[in-house]
Amino acid sequence: MSFFLAFVFLFPLSLFIFKKLSPSKMNLPPGPTGLPIIGNFHQLENFLHKSFHNLSLEHGPVMLLHFGVVPVVVFSSREAAKEVLRTHDLETCGRPKLVTTKLFSYNFKDIVFAQHGEDWREMKKLVGLELFSPKKQKVFKCIREEESDLLFKKLTKSAQTETLVDLGKVLFSFTAGIIFRLAFGHNFHECNFIDMERVEEMVIESETNVGTLAITDFFPTCLGWLIDRISGQYSRMNKGFSKLNNLFQHVIDDHLKIAKPEDHSDLVSAMLIIINKPTKSGSFKITSDHLKGVMSDVFLAGVNAGVITMIWTMTELTRHPRVMKKLQEAIRETLGSNKERITEEDVEKVEYLKLVIKETFRLHPPAPLLLPRLTMADIKIQGYNIPKNTMIQVNTYSIGRDPKCWTSPDEFIPERFLNTSINYKGQHFELLPFGSGRRSCPGMALGTTIVELGLLNLLYYFNWSLPDGMAIADIDMDEIGALNIAKKVPLELVPTRHHL
Numbered sequence: 001m002s003f004f005l006a007f008v009f010l011f012p013l014s015l016f017i018f019k020k021l022s023p024s025k026m027n028l029p030p031g032p033t034g035l036p037i038i039g040n041f042h043q044l045e046n047f048l049h050k051s052f053h054n055l056s057l058e059h060g061p062v063m064l065l066h067f068g069v070v071p072v073v074v075f076s077s078r079e080a081a082k083e084v085l086r087t088h089d090l091e092t093c094g095r096p097k098l099v100t101t102k103l104f105s106y107n108f109k110d111i112v113f114a115q116h117g118e119d120w121r122e123m124k125k126l127v128g129l130e131l132f133s134p135k136k137q138k139v140f141k142c143i144r145e146e147e148s149d150l151l152f153k154k155l156t157k158s159a160q161t162e163t164l165v166d167l168g169k170v171l172f173s174f175t176a177g178i179i180f181r182l183a184f185g186h187n188f189h190e191c192n193f194i195d196m197e198r199v200e201e202m203v204i205e206s207e208t209n210v211g212t213l214a215i216t217d218f219f220p221t222c223l224g225w226l227i228d229r230i231s232g233q234y235s236r237m238n239k240g241f242s243k244l245n246n247l248f249q250h251v252i253d254d255h256l257k258i259a260k261p262e263d264h265s266d267l268v269s270a271m272l273i274i275i276n277k278p279t280k281s282g283s284f285k286i287t288s289d290h291l292k293g294v295m296s297d298v299f300l301a302g303v304n305a306g307v308i309t310m311i312w313t314m315t316e317l318t319r320h321p322r323v324m325k326k327l328q329e330a331i332r333e334t335l336g337s338n339k340e341r342i343t344e345e346d347v348e349k350v351e352y353l354k355l356v357i358k359e360t361f362r363l364h365p366p367a368p369l370l371l372p373r374l375t376m377a378d379i380k381i382q383g384y385n386i387p388k389n390t391m392i393q394v395n396t397y398s399i400g401r402d403p404k405c406w407t408s409p410d411e412f413i414p415e416r417f418l419n420t421s422i423n424y425k426g427q428h429f430e431l432l433p434f435g436s437g438r439r440s441c442p443g444m445a446l447g448t449t450i451v452e453l454g455l456l457n458l459l460y461y462f463n464w465s466l467p468d469g470m471a472i473a474d475i476d477m478d479e480i481g482a483l484n485i486a487k488k489v490p491l492e493l494v495p496t497r498h499h500l
């Protein structure tokens with residue numbers, strides 16, 4: 001009944017909007033013809049990055065879609081990405097206000113989903129100082145090396161008995177162990193109120209909640225509101241958020257119990273010192289929502305992308321024994337024999353590892369659509385008009401496989417990066433795993449150090465084989481995820497200790 005009523009009321013309105021905004025009249029980008037009310041929703045399949053990719057092959061690298069009544073422009077070429085993220089960075093660095101992002105960011109008091117403005121700038125500055133600054137990275141070095149020892153010990157145990165290892169599980173524990181100690185000051189390996197297994201479940205659940213489109217955002221009137229309640233989306237999202245909020249409160253309460261003045265040993269301690277106190281920049285004050293918003297960012301943005309990158313790297317290496325052999329030889333030759341511990345200095349030494357990681361980022365960018373942005377002014381890109389308040393998505397999955405940028409784009413060939421200056425720091429628009437411009441990832445250096453450290457430990461000390469009876473052709477490459485796209489079937493391999 002409500003669908004029928006909504007259709008009756010919205011049909012004339014949407015026809016009017018569609019006519020008024022017809023692409024040819026306003027020089028808007030081309031795109032597939034949508035249906036009244038739902039727009040292009042019916043043309044989207046399971047994964048947005050793949051749906052956008054397939055549609056862009058037909059409609060071009062700058063493509064206009066409608067999610068319900070919300071215009072969305074998708075950019076799928078290096079040139080278009082450069083115009084968006086470099087030429088028009090300032091005008092495109094808004095974030096759309098969605099119901100899920102509002103909830104998980106504590107009303108946009110975080111960094112990831114905050115609107116471009118004072119709060120975002122101040123929070124980015126603060127977190128930059130307390131978590132990402134070179135000074136902090138030096139202090140945190142021992143935490144990363146301790147966690148890498150723990151990883152080594154776990155894998156050595158499995159290698160002694162030649163037991164199958166679920167790499168996703170050990171690498172999650174390694175990455176989350178580091179990030180949560182740096183940010184929350186908590187060692188979740190030894191925590192009495194939550195274990196690593198539950199933390200992993202919560203990270204994945206929260207990412208799914210944030211990455212799932214809520215219908216409320218794309219349909220005016222109460223129709224979307226009603227559908228989200230009937231479909232269970234609203235209650236799933238709120239239940240997930242409530243679990244997360246309880247965890248954050250627990251961590252904060254623990255800090256308050258043992259609060260020491262001027263304790264900057266982790267991000268939460270540092271923020272608790274300045275909470276509700278006036279800051280240097282006048283009107284801005286850190287509140288508990290800012291603190292929890294940033295904790296939510298660390299939870300959602302800090303852990304999984306790195307784990308996913310290591311898993312895809314190990315998957316591609318297992319599928320390409322030539323590259324695996326060459327990489328392990330390069331690592332072992334460069335680092336020498338009988339090394340008791342991999343250190344962060346080692347990370348800088350193995351050039352071929354860097355090429356392998358670049359190639360993994362090209363084929364499997366963990367967040368293939370980066371994060372949605374919102375235009376804050378009317379702009380023109382590749383000759384098309386993009387009006388203010390348009391949601392925009394940059395499809396790095398398409399760009400990474402574009403034959404105009406890469407020869408044999410579907411093949412895993414790390415050597416393609418030899419003798420090129422292409423890196424992933426946001427200056428080369430054919431390779432953008434961390435985005436580019438003002439909204440690019442501030443955790444890039446920390447994230448890549450963890451990825452390199454994890455992979456070096458796996459590949460220096462151990463050789464890896466598929467379980468008995470499994471061939472390379474049996475490795476499943478299906479994907480799963482919403483914000484971050486991971487390997488669907490766990491990668492399980494058998495380690496054996498390599499003796500040098």
Ligand code: HEM
Pocket residue numbers: 111112113124179297298301302303305306309366367370371372433434435436438439440441442443444446447448451
């Ligand atoms: C391999 C690891 C990582 C990858 C591939 C990655 C990727 C990304 C991407 C694609 C974006 C969106 C950029 C855009 O919208 O243009 C992003 C944003 C962000 N990332 Fe990362 N990230 C990683 C690690 C981390 C870590 C370790 C942290 C923090 C602990 C972090 C914190 C953030 C934050 C706060 C933002 C939001 C920036 C803003 O909107 O201003 N990331 N990341």
